[in-house]
Amino acid sequence: MFSSPGFNRANAYRQVGAHSGVENASPHALIQMLFDGLFQSLNAARGAIQRGEVEEKGRHLGKAVRILQEGLAAGLDLEKGGELAGNLKLLYDYSVKQLTHANVHNDVGLVEEVIGVLQPVAQGWKEIGPEGNTTAGA
Known part of the structure; x- marks a missing residue:
């Protein structure tokens, strides 16, 4: 396959931009990015299943599972987070099982069930805001 030098530079620029965005993001923003990536992968997997694209389905579901396990669940502090963190861990584990x-x-x-179960969690995280305060009615 042929690739132009311009394409390679543009691709490298995008990768650096994404890497910089992650490096400079607050912990709250990082979790928001994980949720955004998760729902992107879940929606792409849903479409791939509907189109019968087995390889794409597997790729997107694999990415979603990695986000759940290596990003969201691994970031939980079960000691400090108490019951809430434990419940989130159970929810993420359940979601991985359903996606498998x-x-x-x-x-x-x-896939739609997992989207429906996790959307309220993502929405709640978004509403908390980076300062830990709710944005509605404060």
Whole structure:
């Protein structure tokens, strides 16, 4: 496959821009980025299942599972977070289990279930805001 030097420079620039965005982000913003990436992957997986694109489905579900396990669940402090952190861990583990079944059985309904279960968590995180205060009605 041929690639132009201009394409390689543009791709490198995008990678540096994304890396810089992560390096300069607050902990709150990093979690928000994880949720954004998670829902992007879940929606892409849903579409791939509907189109019968097995390889794409697996790639997007794999990315979603990694975000759940290596990003969201790994970032929980179970000691300081108490019951809330424990419940989130259970929810993330459940979501991974459902996505694994969705991958094996090409079940778009399970992907939609995970989206529905995690959207309120992501929305709550967004509403907390970076300062830990709710943005509505304060």
